[in-house]
Amino acid sequence: MISRSNFKLLIHGISDFLFQVLPAHYNWTTMNRRANTARRFADSGSLAFVGSLHPKSRPSPLLSVGLVVVGALLIIGYMYHGSGGRSGDLAALNRLDGGVSCTLEVQKIIPILKKTYGDSMRKVLHVGPDTCSVVSQLVKEEDTEAWGVEPYELDDVDGNCKSLVRKGIVRVADIKFPLPYRAKSFSLVIVSDALDYLSPKYLNTTVPELARVAADGLVLLSGQPGQQRAKVAELSKFGRPAKRRSSTWWIRFFIQNGIHENETATKKFEQAAAKKSYESTCQVFHLKPSH
Structure with a gap:
């Protein structure tokens, strides 16, 4: 909302x-x-x-x-x-600002991710704004457990989200610092609308930390270069405008931090997306864990 x-x-x-x-x-x-x-x-x-x-x-x-x-x-x-929810908040702001929400994109591609990762979707962590909606969507999938990390303050959330926070399924945590999870805690980690607001200084520590808690794979969704920049309302929440980085920039960043592309997952994702005639409005990177 x-x-x-x-x-x-x-x-x-x-x-x-x-x-x-x-x-x-x-x-x-x-x-x-x-x-x-x-x-x-x-x-x-x-x-x-x-x-x-x-x-x-x-x-x-x-x-x-x-x-x-x-x-x-x-x-x-x-x-x-x-x-009674915040997904409407993201959708409304996107229509008014002309921007794109990669968190909404996650909810659309869950069936494609299921085809791509199979059993690796059994225990999933989502990191990003409106994670309550993503977690609620993930648990609808058969044999899938889901947790979430909200990188920004929660305000005006519905009863379902409050319940998820109360149970410890969703946590509010600053991802510029180490995550409160052990290594390989989750089979798959999905990140959206979070990294675009971090400077390279914090990305150097945050992305390896996300890879640390992933056992089988890490999926990062980032905005496309040239997409709508942050409005005043967005700045008041995230503190800085989103930085839309190119795929070349991200690939160079991954190499410098010793993080490698999961080529097998990338091909499976592209094939599953093609069968559904789906084209993502965000950049989707499939990465291997750091261990």
Whole structure:
């Protein structure tokens, strides 16, 4: 759902737009109406019907459209606020900002990952925002256990997410520091919408740490270069804009840190995706554990 802070930023931005555009439109419309009135008055040559030359003012069409837009957004915001989840929050912000959520992408490719990794999907850790939704989706798969790490603060979450946190299935942890898990704790580790917000200084320690807790494989989803940069609402949550790095940059980074591509998993993933006619909007890297 859209948090109160993000919703206020949205309404504030719309208000600024309306206050900038509507006065100029109103002034132009008013001047044009006055000019037409003066012209009709001059043509009539009479003062007898001056009152009839000033009909009741009509509201600006743009003003009406603006009010409808604001009303619609208020209704949408209310619906997301009461939806009981945060996946709507990510989806709504993506549509408004034109950005892409790799966490939403994870939920779409779970069947493809199942085909790719098979038994390695038995014990999965997801790291990234809205991990409660990903964990809830993963456990629907047969013979799959799932845990999650939320790298950023949780706000306005639903009852299901609170329950997952209370049970210790989902944890809130700063991934710039060592994860609270032993080596090879999970058969597969999936990471989304988390690494793009880290500087190379922290990536040098975080990515090897993610590989440390993976027994069979590590899947990293990263934004494509040229995708929408962070808006104000995103900056207030993540602290810095997302850095969209190219595949060449990531491959060089993996080599420098002694992390190798899982070529077998990459081929299986591509084949499974092709059968479903699926094209990812994010970069997907399949890596081997560091041990």
